[in-house]
Amino acid sequence: MNKVALITGISGQDGSYLAEHLLDLGYEVHGIIRRQSLTERQTERIDHIDHKLNLYYGDLTDEHCVYKIIQEVQPDEVYNLAAMSHVRVSFDIPAFTIKTNSLGTLNILEAIRNIAPQSKFYQASSSEMFGNNIDDDGFQRLSTTMNPVSPYGSSKLMAYNLTKQYRTGYKLHTCNGILFNHESPRRGTTFVTNKVVKTAVEIKYGIKTTLELGNLDSSRDWGHSYDYVRAMRLILNYETPRDWVVSTGETKSVRDLCEYTFNQLGMNYKDYVIQDEKYFRKEEVNYLRGDSTEIRETLGWKPKYTFNTMIDEMIDFWESNLK
Numbered sequence: 001m002n003k004v005a006l007i008t009g010i011s012g013q014d015g016s017y018l019a020e021h022l023l024d025l026g027y028e029v030h031g032i033i034r035r036q037s038l039t040e041r042q043t044e045r046i047d048h049i050d051h052k053l054n055l056y057y058g059d060l061t062d063e064h065c066v067y068k069i070i071q072e073v074q075p076d077e078v079y080n081l082a083a084m085s086h087v088r089v090s091f092d093i094p095a096f097t098i099k100t101n102s103l104g105t106l107n108i109l110e111a112i113r114n115i116a117p118q119s120k121f122y123q124a125s126s127s128e129m130f131g132n133n134i135d136d137d138g139f140q141r142l143s144t145t146m147n148p149v150s151p152y153g154s155s156k157l158m159a160y161n162l163t164k165q166y167r168t169g170y171k172l173h174t175c176n177g178i179l180f181n182h183e184s185p186r187r188g189t190t191f192v193t194n195k196v197v198k199t200a201v202e203i204k205y206g207i208k209t210t211l212e213l214g215n216l217d218s219s220r221d222w223g224h225s226y227d228y229v230r231a232m233r234l235i236l237n238y239e240t241p242r243d244w245v246v247s248t249g250e251t252k253s254v255r256d257l258c259e260y261t262f263n264q265l266g267m268n269y270k271d272y273v274i275q276d277e278k279y280f281r282k283e284e285v286n287y288l289r290g291d292s293t294e295i296r297e298t299l300g301w302k303p304k305y306t307f308n309t310m311i312d313e314m315i316d317f318w319e320s321n322l323k
């Protein structure tokens with residue numbers, strides 16, 4: 001019998017890579033999508049595998065539909081990737097962020113507890129939960145105190161704690177993957193990597209003349225979504241439900257990102273990058289660098305991409321797209 005997986009947020013960056021991965025492994029894949037007014041672009045990231053997927057209209061904030069879908073699918077594995085995932089935007093729509101990311105997670109956990117307790121549950125937790133706490137050796141890990149500095153980080157911390165509590169209190173197989181930033185050509189273009197790469201390519205081809213950014217001094221531990229969705233499946237299939245950190249262990253600043261991308265395209269970022277107040281945040285996470293020793297040693301997870309090969313792939317994507 002093929003395993004049955006349900007992915008919330010299947011139309012997102014990670015949802016699309018995870019769906020491909022699970023289909024390759026022989027899973028029967030179900031996913032929840034939202035109704036949108038521009039239907040043509042809604043499933044752009046999964047159109048190439050659409051005929052192999054079972055899709056349902058739904059929204060995590062609607063507990064009735066969450067119950068109905070879980071009742072119908074009776075999944076072996078649930079991957080909760082749906083979220084209002086943009087940190088800066090979470091300052092603009094904090095209530096929606098909490099309703100989707102925290103209460104939405106609770107809706108799934110309650111449905112699993114009541115009508116599908118056999119389902120394993122993966123929660124897309126985030127390094128944003130650490131806020132500005134860093135261990136003395138310069139890394140964040142499971143034991144690092146969490147102190148989020150955005151509505152997004154706070155919403156994810158609530159969902160993280162609920163996921164732990166349903167494991168310890170109700171003995172369900174629930175796990176958190178604390179994933180550090182991960183990117184790809186499928187990344188939304190308002191996140192900094194894809195914004196920088198896309199705009200740099202547009203500048204090279206004369207479509208734009210400048211790139212407006214916020215804070216250039218923050219640092220992130222950037223990996224590739226292709227690698228990180230593989231970690232999600234390993235996490236859920238480990239015999240003991242628990243929480244894990246997934247990261248590259250290397251960190252680069254937004255300035256480094258600009259420098260590398262523009263250099264690859266034969267330009268100097270200093271000639272084009274302008275700072276604009278509107279891209280700064282009320283409060284910033286300054287530095288992220290994750291210690292993923294445990295998942296590497298215990299589950300054998302290892303990323304295929306480096307920062308450079310990932311950015312090169314994104315540059316190739318936008319060059320062929322814009323040509």
Ligand code: NAP
Binds near residue numbers: 034127179182
């Ligand atoms: P993404 O591209 O923004 O995808 C988010 C998905 O959630 C989209 O399919 C979106 O649907 C859906 N969604 C949003 N609100 C919803 C709601 N109320 N009900 C149902 N679906 C809803 O994000 P991603 O990069 O793939 O990230 C996947 C998950 O990992 C998110 O939970 C994110 O917070 C978390 N995470 C991401 C990173 C990272 O660096 N990428 C790191 C740590 C954790 P629409 O397409 O209709 O908007």
Ligand code: GDD
Binds near residue numbers: 086193220280281285
């Ligand atoms: N988006 C954006 N746009 N960020 C900018 C810009 C800009 O114009 N200019 C500078 N930055 C800086 C941000 O201030 C932040 O320090 C860094 O670039 C990364 O921003 P994002 O790419 O928006 O990602 P994020 O780190 O805030 O959040 C992502 O990673 C989290 C994990 O740490 C998201 O994917 C979250 O969903 C995820 O949980």
